[in-house]
Amino acid sequence: MNNRAGHYKSNLSGEMAYKSFMPNPLPPTPPIELTEDIVSLLVKANSQLAVLESVATRIPNVELFVSMYVRKEALMSSQIEGTQATLEDILDPMLDANTNCNVADVVNYIKATEFAIKRLQTLPLCNRLIKETHAVLMEGVRGQEKSPGEFRYSQNWIGGQGSTLKNARYIPPSPDDMLDAMSDLEKYINADDELDALIRAALIHYQFETIHPFLDGNGRVGRLLITLFLMEKKILTTPALYISYFLKKNRVEYYDRMTEVRIKGNYEQWGKFFLQAIMESAEDAIATIDELIVLHDANVAIISKLGRAAKNVMLVFNYLESNPIIEIRKTAEALGITFNTASSAINRLVEAGILVQTSDTNRNRTFAYEAYLDILRKGT
Numbered sequence: 001m002n003n004r005a006g007h008y009k010s011n012l013s014g015e016m017a018y019k020s021f022m023p024n025p026l027p028p029t030p031p032i033e034l035t036e037d038i039v040s041l042l043v044k045a046n047s048q049l050a051v052l053e054s055v056a057t058r059i060p061n062v063e064l065f066v067s068m069y070v071r072k073e074a075l076m077s078s079q080i081e082g083t084q085a086t087l088e089d090i091l092d093p094m095l096d097a098n099t100n101c102n103v104a105d106v107v108n109y110i111k112a113t114e115f116a117i118k119r120l121q122t123l124p125l126c127n128r129l130i131k132e133t134h135a136v137l138m139e140g141v142r143g144q145e146k147s148p149g150e151f152r153y154s155q156n157w158i159g160g161q162g163s164t165l166k167n168a169r170y171i172p173p174s175p176d177d178m179l180d181a182m183s184d185l186e187k188y189i190n191a192d193d194e195l196d197a198l199i200r201a202a203l204i205h206y207q208f209e210t211i212h213p214f215l216d217g218n219g220r221v222g223r224l225l226i227t228l229f230l231m232e233k234k235i236l237t238t239p240a241l242y243i244s245y246f247l248k249k250n251r252v253e254y255y256d257r258m259t260e261v262r263i264k265g266n267y268e269q270w271g272k273f274f275l276q277a278i279m280e281s282a283e284d285a286i287a288t289i290d291e292l293i294v295l296h297d298a299n300v301a302i303i304s305k306l307g308r309a310a311k312n313v314m315l316v317f318n319y320l321e322s323n324p325i326i327e328i329r330k331t332a333e334a335l336g337i338t339f340n341t342a343s344s345a346i347n348r349l350v351e352a353g354i355l356v357q358t359s360d361t362n363r364n365r366t367f368a369y370e371a372y373l374d375i376l377r378k379g380t
Contacts, residue, residue: 004028004265006210011155011174018165020155021262022177023210025184026203027193028267035268038199041275045198048282049235055289056240066238067322069285072376074109076244077223078102080251087377093327093366104140109220112137116228117239125232127151127186130213130221137217146215151175151182156215170259172212181211189229197233201226202274203267206258223247240285245378246277284378291375296321302352309348312337316345317354324369324376325358 006023034042071090078085085102090110092103116133123129135149147153153175157168165171173181185207193200208222223244230236247254250273257273260266303313315335320326323334332342346367349355355367 003263004030005261005267009174009177018155018171020171020174020177021210022173023181023207023262025181026188026207027195028203028265032195032199032203032267032271038268038271038275041272041279042196042198045275045279045282046196048279048286049198049230049241052240052282052286052289053237055286056238058293059289063322066240068324068376069238069240069242070113071106071110073223073227073239073242073244074106074113076242076248077220078106078109080223080244080248080254081219087373088325091323091325091373093323093325093330108137108139109224112220113224113227113239116224117231120228120232125189125225125228127182129228130225133224134214134217134221137220146217151179151213152215154215156212158212170262172210178211178213181207182213185211197230197235198275198278199271200233201229201278202271204229205274206261206267206270209258210262240289241278241281242285243277243281245284246281250277288375288378292372295371295375299352299354302354306348306352309345312341312345313348316342316349320349320355320369320372324372325366326355326368327364327366329364 004024005028006021008019009022011018011020032038072087075085075087075090083102083105085106089103090106112133115136116129119129119132131149131151138146138148155165155174156172157163157165158170158172159168163169172178185204188207189204195203205222205226208225209218212218214221226243227236227239227241230241231239253273257270261270299317300314303310303317306313315337316326316331319331319335323331326346328343328346329339331346332339335342346355350357350367354369354371356370357365358368359366
Protein backbone atom coordinates (compact mmCIF):
# COMPACT_ATOMS: atom_id res chain seq x y z
CA MET A 1 0.00 0.00 0.00
CA ASN A 2 1.36 3.41 -1.00
CA ASN A 3 -0.01 6.79 -0.02
CA ARG A 4 1.15 10.34 0.50
CA ALA A 5 2.66 9.50 3.92
CA GLY A 6 4.66 6.42 2.98
CA HIS A 7 4.48 2.75 2.10
CA TYR A 8 4.84 -0.71 3.61
CA LYS A 9 8.01 -2.68 2.89
CA SER A 10 8.43 -6.44 3.05
CA ASN A 11 11.14 -7.74 5.38
CA LEU A 12 12.62 -11.24 5.69
CA SER A 13 10.81 -14.24 4.19
CA GLY A 14 8.90 -17.38 5.04
CA GLU A 15 7.69 -17.71 8.62
CA MET A 16 9.72 -14.65 9.63
CA ALA A 17 8.23 -12.34 6.99
CA TYR A 18 6.64 -9.05 8.09
CA LYS A 19 5.88 -5.61 6.66
CA SER A 20 7.12 -2.36 8.19
CA PHE A 21 6.01 1.18 7.37
CA MET A 22 8.50 3.51 5.71
CA PRO A 23 7.43 7.17 5.89
CA ASN A 24 8.07 9.48 2.96
CA PRO A 25 10.45 12.39 3.68
CA LEU A 26 8.96 15.70 4.78
CA PRO A 27 7.40 17.99 3.64
CA PRO A 28 4.41 16.06 2.25
CA THR A 29 3.75 15.84 -1.48
CA PRO A 30 1.38 17.28 -2.51
CA PRO A 31 1.86 20.06 0.07
CA ILE A 32 -0.32 20.51 3.16
CA GLU A 33 -3.62 22.06 2.10
CA LEU A 34 -4.13 25.17 4.23
CA THR A 35 -7.89 24.93 4.51
CA GLU A 36 -9.99 27.65 6.10
CA ASP A 37 -10.21 25.57 9.30
CA ILE A 38 -6.44 25.11 9.48
CA VAL A 39 -5.69 28.78 8.80
CA SER A 40 -8.19 29.84 11.47
CA LEU A 41 -6.62 27.48 14.04
CA LEU A 42 -3.14 28.59 12.99
CA VAL A 43 -3.97 32.24 13.61
CA LYS A 44 -5.53 31.44 17.00
CA ALA A 45 -2.68 29.17 18.10
CA ASN A 46 0.01 31.69 17.14
CA SER A 47 -1.96 34.45 18.84
CA GLN A 48 -2.21 32.48 22.08
CA LEU A 49 1.51 31.65 22.00
CA ALA A 50 2.29 35.38 21.58
CA VAL A 51 0.11 36.14 24.61
CA LEU A 52 1.84 33.36 26.56
CA GLU A 53 5.24 34.83 25.72
CA SER A 54 4.04 38.26 26.88
CA VAL A 55 2.51 36.94 30.09
CA ALA A 56 5.65 34.91 30.84
CA THR A 57 7.69 38.12 30.95
CA ARG A 58 5.52 39.33 33.87
CA ILE A 59 6.21 36.30 36.02
CA PRO A 60 8.10 37.05 39.24
CA ASN A 61 11.05 34.65 39.54
CA VAL A 62 10.50 33.35 36.00
CA GLU A 63 13.05 30.53 36.35
CA LEU A 64 11.25 29.18 39.42
CA PHE A 65 7.90 29.13 37.64
CA VAL A 66 9.38 27.52 34.54
CA SER A 67 10.96 24.78 36.63
CA MET A 68 7.47 23.92 37.89
CA TYR A 69 6.08 23.93 34.34
CA VAL A 70 8.84 21.55 33.25
CA ARG A 71 7.91 19.21 36.11
CA LYS A 72 4.23 19.32 35.20
CA GLU A 73 4.92 18.58 31.52
CA ALA A 74 7.30 15.77 32.52
CA LEU A 75 4.64 14.24 34.77
CA MET A 76 1.86 14.37 32.19
CA SER A 77 4.02 13.19 29.30
CA SER A 78 5.10 10.23 31.43
CA GLN A 79 1.48 9.55 32.45
CA ILE A 80 0.53 9.22 28.77
CA GLU A 81 2.96 6.28 28.67
CA GLY A 82 1.30 4.68 31.72
CA THR A 83 3.59 6.00 34.48
CA GLN A 84 1.76 6.01 37.82
CA ALA A 85 2.95 9.08 39.70
CA THR A 86 1.46 12.28 41.13
CA LEU A 87 2.65 15.85 41.40
CA GLU A 88 3.20 15.30 45.14
CA ASP A 89 5.42 12.28 44.39
CA ILE A 90 7.86 14.25 42.27
CA LEU A 91 7.86 17.26 44.62
CA ASP A 92 8.50 15.17 47.76
CA PRO A 93 11.45 16.81 49.59
CA MET A 94 12.50 13.32 50.69
CA LEU A 95 12.46 12.12 47.08
CA ASP A 96 15.91 10.53 47.27
CA ALA A 97 14.73 8.21 50.03
CA ASN A 98 11.19 7.63 48.76
CA THR A 99 11.71 7.23 45.00
CA ASN A 100 10.27 4.34 43.00
CA CYS A 101 10.45 3.35 39.34
CA ASN A 102 7.46 5.51 38.37
CA VAL A 103 8.81 8.62 40.07
CA ALA A 104 12.30 7.94 38.70
CA ASP A 105 10.86 7.98 35.15
CA VAL A 106 9.44 11.47 35.70
CA VAL A 107 12.57 12.78 37.44
CA ASN A 108 14.65 11.63 34.48
CA TYR A 109 12.27 13.36 32.06
CA ILE A 110 12.82 16.60 34.00
CA LYS A 111 16.60 16.10 33.79
CA ALA A 112 16.34 15.32 30.05
CA THR A 113 14.30 18.47 29.41
CA GLU A 114 16.71 20.68 31.30
CA PHE A 115 19.66 19.03 29.56
CA ALA A 116 18.17 19.43 26.06
CA ILE A 117 17.25 23.09 26.55
CA LYS A 118 20.77 23.88 27.75
CA ARG A 119 22.33 21.80 24.93
CA LEU A 120 20.25 23.70 22.39
CA GLN A 121 22.36 26.77 23.18
CA THR A 122 25.46 25.12 21.69
CA LEU A 123 24.07 22.53 19.28
CA PRO A 124 21.34 22.71 16.61
CA LEU A 125 18.31 20.45 16.96
CA CYS A 126 19.84 17.35 15.38
CA ASN A 127 20.06 13.59 15.81
CA ARG A 128 23.08 13.95 18.07
CA LEU A 129 21.12 16.16 20.49
CA ILE A 130 18.12 13.81 20.30
CA LYS A 131 20.29 10.79 21.18
CA GLU A 132 22.09 12.61 23.99
CA THR A 133 18.71 13.65 25.46
CA HIS A 134 17.46 10.06 25.22
CA ALA A 135 20.52 8.87 27.14
CA VAL A 136 19.65 11.24 30.01
CA LEU A 137 15.99 10.17 29.91
CA MET A 138 16.77 6.45 30.19
CA GLU A 139 19.75 6.52 32.57
CA GLY A 140 19.22 4.20 35.53
CA VAL A 141 15.47 3.68 35.02
CA ARG A 142 13.13 1.16 33.42
CA GLY A 143 14.31 0.63 29.87
CA GLN A 144 17.96 1.36 30.69
CA GLU A 145 18.84 -1.98 29.10
CA LYS A 146 17.29 -0.79 25.81
CA SER A 147 20.29 1.07 24.37
CA PRO A 148 19.98 4.53 25.97
CA GLY A 149 21.26 7.24 23.65
CA GLU A 150 21.41 4.94 20.63
CA PHE A 151 19.06 4.42 17.72
CA ARG A 152 17.78 0.86 17.70
CA TYR A 153 19.54 -2.02 15.96
CA SER A 154 16.49 -4.29 16.01
CA GLN A 155 12.89 -4.14 14.86
CA ASN A 156 10.32 -2.75 17.29
CA TRP A 157 6.55 -2.68 17.08
CA ILE A 158 3.52 -1.16 18.79
CA GLY A 159 0.76 -3.31 20.24
CA GLY A 160 -0.81 -4.61 23.40
CA GLN A 161 1.07 -6.56 26.03
CA GLY A 162 2.27 -9.85 24.56
CA SER A 163 1.85 -8.69 20.96
CA THR A 164 4.30 -9.85 18.27
CA LEU A 165 5.29 -8.80 14.78
CA LYS A 166 2.43 -10.97 13.53
CA ASN A 167 -0.35 -9.11 15.36
CA ALA A 168 1.18 -5.69 16.10
CA ARG A 169 -0.98 -2.59 15.58
CA TYR A 170 1.91 -0.79 13.93
CA ILE A 171 5.43 -1.74 12.80
CA PRO A 172 7.86 1.18 12.33
CA PRO A 173 10.66 1.16 9.73
CA SER A 174 13.29 -1.58 9.84
CA PRO A 175 16.58 -0.54 11.50
CA ASP A 176 18.27 0.33 8.18
CA ASP A 177 15.23 2.24 6.90
CA MET A 178 14.92 3.96 10.28
CA LEU A 179 18.42 5.43 9.95
CA ASP A 180 17.56 6.80 6.51
CA ALA A 181 14.27 8.21 7.83
CA MET A 182 15.96 9.91 10.81
CA SER A 183 18.58 11.40 8.51
CA ASP A 184 15.78 12.82 6.33
CA LEU A 185 13.97 14.15 9.42
CA GLU A 186 17.13 15.85 10.70
CA LYS A 187 17.50 17.59 7.33
CA TYR A 188 13.89 18.75 7.43
CA ILE A 189 14.17 20.09 10.99
CA ASN A 190 17.10 22.27 9.93
CA ALA A 191 15.90 23.19 6.42
CA ASP A 192 14.25 26.41 5.35
CA ASP A 193 10.54 25.89 4.82
CA GLU A 194 7.81 28.40 4.05
CA LEU A 195 5.34 26.47 6.19
CA ASP A 196 4.40 28.04 9.52
CA ALA A 197 6.56 26.73 12.39
CA LEU A 198 3.52 25.24 14.14
CA ILE A 199 2.59 23.17 11.08
CA ARG A 200 6.21 22.08 10.86
CA ALA A 201 6.20 21.10 14.56
CA ALA A 202 3.11 18.96 13.89
CA LEU A 203 4.82 17.22 10.98
CA ILE A 204 8.06 16.68 12.92
CA HIS A 205 6.28 15.15 15.92
CA TYR A 206 4.21 12.84 13.70
CA GLN A 207 7.27 11.78 11.71
CA PHE A 208 9.37 11.06 14.80
CA GLU A 209 6.63 8.93 16.36
CA THR A 210 6.14 7.09 13.07
CA ILE A 211 9.88 6.35 12.77
CA HIS A 212 10.10 5.26 16.45
CA PRO A 213 13.93 5.31 16.42
CA PHE A 214 14.46 4.08 20.00
CA LEU A 215 13.54 0.81 21.69
CA ASP A 216 11.88 2.79 24.50
CA GLY A 217 11.09 6.43 25.33
CA ASN A 218 9.89 7.47 21.85
CA GLY A 219 6.70 9.16 23.04
CA ARG A 220 8.43 11.24 25.70
CA VAL A 221 11.29 12.31 23.42
CA GLY A 222 8.86 13.04 20.60
CA ARG A 223 6.77 15.36 22.78
CA LEU A 224 9.88 17.09 24.08
CA LEU A 225 10.89 17.60 20.44
CA ILE A 226 7.84 19.88 20.02
CA THR A 227 9.06 22.25 22.74
CA LEU A 228 12.67 22.15 21.53
CA PHE A 229 11.68 22.94 17.93
CA LEU A 230 9.46 25.87 18.98
CA MET A 231 12.24 27.21 21.20
CA GLU A 232 14.83 26.89 18.44
CA LYS A 233 12.50 28.78 16.08
CA LYS A 234 12.07 31.48 18.78
CA ILE A 235 8.32 30.86 18.99
CA LEU A 236 8.89 30.10 22.68
CA THR A 237 11.67 31.52 24.84
CA THR A 238 10.83 29.33 27.85
CA PRO A 239 9.28 25.84 28.09
CA ALA A 240 6.08 27.28 29.56
CA LEU A 241 3.81 25.25 27.25
CA TYR A 242 2.67 21.88 28.59
CA ILE A 243 1.05 20.28 25.53
CA SER A 244 0.91 16.85 27.20
CA TYR A 245 -2.06 18.07 29.28
CA PHE A 246 -4.18 18.23 26.11
CA LEU A 247 -2.68 15.04 24.64
CA LYS A 248 -3.33 13.14 27.88
CA LYS A 249 -6.97 14.31 27.93
CA ASN A 250 -7.36 13.22 24.30
CA ARG A 251 -5.01 10.25 24.33
CA VAL A 252 -7.06 7.91 22.13
CA GLU A 253 -7.68 10.61 19.53
CA TYR A 254 -3.99 11.58 19.68
CA TYR A 255 -2.97 8.09 18.58
CA ASP A 256 -5.86 7.68 16.14
CA ARG A 257 -5.02 10.93 14.34
CA MET A 258 -1.43 9.85 13.74
CA THR A 259 -2.63 6.44 12.55
CA GLU A 260 -4.93 8.21 10.09
CA VAL A 261 -1.91 9.87 8.48
CA ARG A 262 -0.16 6.52 8.01
CA ILE A 263 -3.24 4.81 6.60
CA LYS A 264 -4.67 7.55 4.39
CA GLY A 265 -1.92 10.17 4.07
CA ASN A 266 -4.26 12.71 5.64
CA TYR A 267 -1.87 15.20 7.23
CA GLU A 268 -4.53 17.91 7.35
CA GLN A 269 -6.68 16.26 10.05
CA TRP A 270 -3.54 15.69 12.15
CA GLY A 271 -2.52 19.32 11.67
CA LYS A 272 -5.92 20.54 12.90
CA PHE A 273 -5.72 18.33 15.99
CA PHE A 274 -2.18 19.49 16.74
CA LEU A 275 -3.04 23.18 16.35
CA GLN A 276 -6.02 22.71 18.66
CA ALA A 277 -3.62 21.13 21.17
CA ILE A 278 -1.22 24.08 20.94
CA MET A 279 -4.02 26.65 21.23
CA GLU A 280 -5.70 25.05 24.25
CA SER A 281 -2.37 24.32 25.95
CA ALA A 282 -1.32 27.95 25.56
CA GLU A 283 -4.69 29.17 26.90
CA ASP A 284 -4.33 26.89 29.91
CA ALA A 285 -0.74 28.00 30.54
CA ILE A 286 -1.81 31.67 30.38
CA ALA A 287 -4.65 31.09 32.86
CA THR A 288 -2.30 29.20 35.18
CA ILE A 289 0.33 31.97 35.09
CA ASP A 290 -2.33 34.60 35.80
CA GLU A 291 -3.54 32.62 38.84
CA LEU A 292 0.01 32.10 40.09
CA ILE A 293 0.84 35.81 39.75
CA VAL A 294 -2.29 36.81 41.71
CA LEU A 295 -1.40 34.26 44.42
CA HIS A 296 2.23 35.44 44.51
CA ASP A 297 1.30 39.10 44.85
CA ALA A 298 -1.27 38.42 47.60
CA ASN A 299 1.22 36.43 49.67
CA VAL A 300 4.04 38.94 49.17
CA ALA A 301 1.69 41.59 50.55
CA ILE A 302 1.06 39.41 53.64
CA ILE A 303 4.78 38.76 54.17
CA SER A 304 5.70 42.44 53.78
CA LYS A 305 3.71 43.15 56.96
CA LEU A 306 5.79 40.79 59.13
CA GLY A 307 8.32 43.44 60.14
CA ARG A 308 11.85 42.24 60.96
CA ALA A 309 10.95 38.60 60.16
CA ALA A 310 9.92 39.48 56.59
CA LYS A 311 13.40 39.08 55.08
CA ASN A 312 13.89 35.43 56.08
CA VAL A 313 10.24 34.56 55.47
CA MET A 314 10.52 36.02 51.95
CA LEU A 315 13.66 33.96 51.34
CA VAL A 316 11.76 30.76 52.17
CA PHE A 317 8.70 31.91 50.22
CA ASN A 318 10.76 32.38 47.06
CA TYR A 319 12.12 28.87 47.54
CA LEU A 320 8.53 27.59 47.79
CA GLU A 321 7.74 28.68 44.24
CA SER A 322 10.01 25.98 42.85
CA ASN A 323 9.68 23.61 45.82
CA PRO A 324 6.06 23.83 47.03
CA ILE A 325 6.47 20.87 49.40
CA ILE A 326 9.31 21.42 51.86
CA GLU A 327 11.04 19.97 54.91
CA ILE A 328 12.88 22.19 57.41
CA ARG A 329 16.36 20.65 57.31
CA LYS A 330 16.55 20.43 53.51
CA THR A 331 15.20 23.98 53.17
CA ALA A 332 17.88 25.29 55.55
CA GLU A 333 20.59 23.46 53.59
CA ALA A 334 19.31 24.70 50.22
CA LEU A 335 19.14 28.33 51.36
CA GLY A 336 22.32 28.34 53.43
CA ILE A 337 20.55 29.35 56.66
CA THR A 338 20.38 27.72 60.09
CA PHE A 339 17.78 25.11 61.00
CA ASN A 340 16.25 27.49 63.56
CA THR A 341 16.01 30.34 61.05
CA ALA A 342 14.29 28.08 58.52
CA SER A 343 11.99 26.65 61.19
CA SER A 344 10.98 30.11 62.39
CA ALA A 345 10.27 31.34 58.85
CA ILE A 346 8.23 28.24 58.04
CA ASN A 347 6.20 28.64 61.25
CA ARG A 348 5.46 32.23 60.24
CA LEU A 349 4.23 31.00 56.84
CA VAL A 350 2.00 28.43 58.57
CA GLU A 351 0.58 31.13 60.88
CA ALA A 352 -0.09 33.32 57.83
CA GLY A 353 -2.05 30.48 56.20
CA ILE A 354 0.40 30.18 53.29
CA LEU A 355 1.87 26.83 54.32
CA VAL A 356 0.09 23.76 55.69
CA GLN A 357 1.83 21.04 57.69
CA THR A 358 1.25 17.75 55.86
CA SER A 359 2.96 15.24 58.16
CA ASP A 360 2.52 14.77 61.90
CA THR A 361 5.87 13.19 62.71
CA ASN A 362 8.31 15.36 64.63
CA ARG A 363 11.15 14.15 62.43
CA ASN A 364 11.15 15.26 58.77
CA ARG A 365 7.96 17.30 59.11
CA THR A 366 6.77 18.38 55.67
CA PHE A 367 4.82 21.49 54.72
CA ALA A 368 2.89 22.22 51.53
CA TYR A 369 2.08 25.42 49.67
CA GLU A 370 -1.43 24.10 49.06
CA ALA A 371 -2.91 27.05 47.17
CA TYR A 372 -0.01 26.87 44.70
CA LEU A 373 -0.32 23.10 44.34
CA ASP A 374 -4.08 23.35 43.73
CA ILE A 375 -3.41 25.52 40.67
CA LEU A 376 -0.73 23.18 39.32
CA ARG A 377 -2.64 19.94 39.99
CA LYS A 378 -5.09 20.61 37.16
CA GLY A 379 -4.94 17.74 34.70
CA THR A 380 -2.53 15.63 36.70
